[in-house]
């Protein structure tokens with residue numbers, strides 16, 4: 001499956017910037033600026049999203065666990081809405097939105113993974129089961145502040 005099939009916050013078939021949706025791409029093909037490229041990578045590709053999530057949780061002395069709120073020096077980046085063991089969803093998909101990533105300590109992560117196994121929360125197509133909470137909770141506030149405006 002192409003990774004583009006696992007992106008649903010943007011229609012990537014249109015010739016618009018993948019981040020801010022401007023059509024002023026000039027000679028570029030996917031992003032209007034390096035900033036938009038960075039935003040898209042950091043919200044869709046595990047290799048780029050993971051370090052950002054870690055940085056967000058980093059404090060003097062360690063990483064703050066989002067669950068027990070303790071400090072750990074062995075942080076694990078967890079998908080709040082789980083990828084259900086899918087390597088593809090983990091590598092590149094809208095599951096890697098920063099809003100869906102949190103840092104857990106090993107203990108809390110183990111506990112979460114164990115309890116998830118009992119009740120999978122993703123549909124066949126990889127999208128969250130039930131309501132479309134992920135999309136609803138993301139009204140574009142994660143876009144870079146000084147990104148070019150979309151002109152209609």
Ligand SMILES: [Zn+2]
Pocket residue numbers: 017018019020021022031032033036147148
């Ligand atoms: Zn852009």
Ligand SMILES: [Zn+2]
Pocket residue numbers: 065066067068069070104105106107108109
């Ligand atoms: Zn913890």
Ligand SMILES: [Zn+2]
Pocket residue numbers: 007008009010043044093094097
């Ligand atoms: Zn997305």
